[in-house]
Amino acid sequence: xxxxxxxxxxxxxxxxxxxxxxxxxxxxxxxxxxxxxxxxxxxxxxxxxxxxxxxxxxxxxxxxxxxxxxxxxxxxxxxxxxxxxxxxxxxxxxxxxxxxxxxxxxxxxxxxxxxxxxxxxxxxxxxxxxxxxxxxxxxxxxxxxxxxxxxxxxxxxxxxxxxxxxxxxxxxxxxxxxxxxxxxxxxxxxxxxxxxxxxxxxxxxxxxxxxxxxxxxxxxxxx
Numbered sequence: 001x002x003x004x005x006x007x008x009x010x011x012x013x014x015x016x017x018x019x020x021x022x023x024x025x026x027x028x029x030x031x032x033x034x035x036x037x038x039x040x041x042x043x044x045x046x047x048x049x050x051x052x053x054x055x056x057x058x059x060x061x062x063x064x065x066x067x068x069x070x071x072x073x074x075x076x077x078x079x080x081x082x083x084x085x086x087x088x089x090x091x092x093x094x095x096x097x098x099x100x101x102x103x104x105x106x107x108x109x110x111x112x113x114x115x116x117x118x119x120x121x122x123x124x125x126x127x128x129x130x131x132x133x134x135x136x137x138x139x140x141x142x143x144x145x146x147x148x149x150x151x152x153x154x155x156x157x158x159x160x161x162x163x164x165x166x167x168x169x170x171x172x173x174x175x176x177x178x179x180x181x182x183x184x185x186x187x188x189x190x191x192x193x194x195x196x197x198x199x200x201x202x203x204x205x206x207x208x209x210x211x212x213x214x215x216x217x218x219x220x221x222x223x
Contacts, residue, residue: 009089013058014045014131016076016094016138017068018120019101020155020171025120026101027135030065031113032128036086039113042128043135045092058095066115067107071097072154072217076138084130092130096138098154146172147223150191153212159195161207162186169222189220 017028029041044065048057055073063069076094084090101117108115120139127135146152146169155168166182186192193213198206 009091010047011054012045012047012085012090012092013054013061014043014079014092014094014129014134015058015062015073016043016096016135017062017066017071018096018098018138018142018155018172019104019117020168021101021117023167023171025139025171025174026117027120027123028066028068028106028115029118029123029127030108030115033111033113037128040126040128041118041124043094043131044115045131047090054093058093062097065108065112067105068099071099073097074217076134076141079130079134081130092134094134094138096142098142098151100155100157102157143173148219148221150212150214150218150220150222153215156212159197159209159211161199162192162210163207165192165210185222189222191220191222 015028019026019028028044030044032038032040032042044062046057046061046065048054052060054075058073059069062071062073073095074097076096079092079094082089084092106115120135123132123135126132152165152168152172155172156164162183165186166177166179169182170177190213192210195209195211197209199209200206
């Protein structure tokens with residue numbers, strides 16, 4: 001299929017996929033295999049094809065390049081700097097998504113060298129294209145949005161402890177929260193509900209498991 005071209009301007013999508021692991025906010029990156037970005041890391045992305053919607057292209061490219069599928073993708077912002085792509089004039093519509101880290105079978109095609117999650121604070125200083133700018137914008141947007149929506153559900157499995165929920169918030173916001181006040185606020189908002197079961201414990205004492213009242217996007221004033 002032909003790529004979308006408008007007066008020599010092409011349209012692309014770039015995906016910024018976040019997950020929380022061990023108290024770190026991580027982002028999914030692919031390693032390029034073409035000049036001038038050979039060996040550089042980048043957000044999963046590419047040009048949309050004729051007949052595709054932006055949402056459809058974002059989902060297709062994400063699955064092809066990383067193996068990640070069936071996730072909620074939301075448009076983030078449009079990046080249109082004239083010099084952002086050395087191959088010509090390309091406008092990028094960036095998408096953002098939050099996913100649980102566990103259980104992801106990452107894979108890519110032979111067009112790329114590798115795919116992996118990176119600690120957002122330790123990504124290479126120079127990403128391909130303007131992807132560092134997109135990543136920074138997405139992190140700031142996420143830190144704001146997690147305070148007035150229930151989007152944190154996307155980062156957690158079906159069942160979780162309140163400690164795991166607090167850790168997700170603290171990781172995204174990059175600050176500590178008072179345990180007592182946090183739990184009081186979350187429970188008063190009816191954001192989560194007890195499952196009637198406890199965690200297996202492991203290194204810690206068993207704790208009550210919770211699930212979200214809704215796993216659909218909603219406005220809720222958490223902070």
